[in-house]
Amino acid sequence: MRKLNGLQKQALALYKEYIRMAYTKPVENQVKFRKYSKQLFVEKFNKVDRKDFSTIEYLIRFGTRKLEALQNKHVKDINI
C-alpha cells in the first residue's frame, strides 16, 4: 500500500469527521448523509492530482466549512 502524505491524511481525517457527523443524524437519514459525504469526496478529491497541494488545501478548507454547516443540530435530512 502506498504511503499517504500529510495532506492525504488530512483529507481522510476530514472524511472520518463527515462519517461521524452522519451518525449524529436521525437513524433513518444516516445512510443519506454517508452517501452524500462519499459522493462529495469522490467528486472533489478524485479529480485532483496528489501533488496539487494548493487545490487539495483549498478543498480541505471548503470541506471543513461544509462540515461545520452540516454539523448544525437543526440539519436533520439531506437530498442527494
Added chain:
Amino acid sequence: MFKQVISKNIIRANQQYTRIAVPAFAKTQFRFYAAALSKEELVSNKLNDIVKSFIAEKGISFEKPMTESLKLSEDLKLDSLDKIELVVAIEEEFELEINEDASDAFENLGQIKKFLAENS
C-alpha cells in the same frame, strides 16, 4: 360443644382443600444450562455482523465465509474512504476510538479482531 368441634373440622377441611388447590407446577424448578461465549468469540460475531451489514449497504456481493484472512481491499474491494466508514461503524458499535495509525494498518479481518480483542 359438638357444634364447635364440627365447625373446627370444617375449617381444617377447607384449609386442606385450599392447599391442594395450589397448582402443582408453582413449585416446579427449571434448570437452564448455557455455555458463555468467550470474549474473542463475542468480538468476532459482532464484527462479522458489522461487516455483513456494511457490505450489504454498499451493495457488495460476497458469499464466502468471513475468515480472518479476508482482505478488505482485495476481497471486499473497499477503497480508503470505505475503510474509514467501516472503522467508524466499528467505533460506534464497540464504543471506542481507533487511532489513525491503528486503522491505517488494518488490511484483513484478523487484524481488526486482534485489535478489538485487546482494546475493547
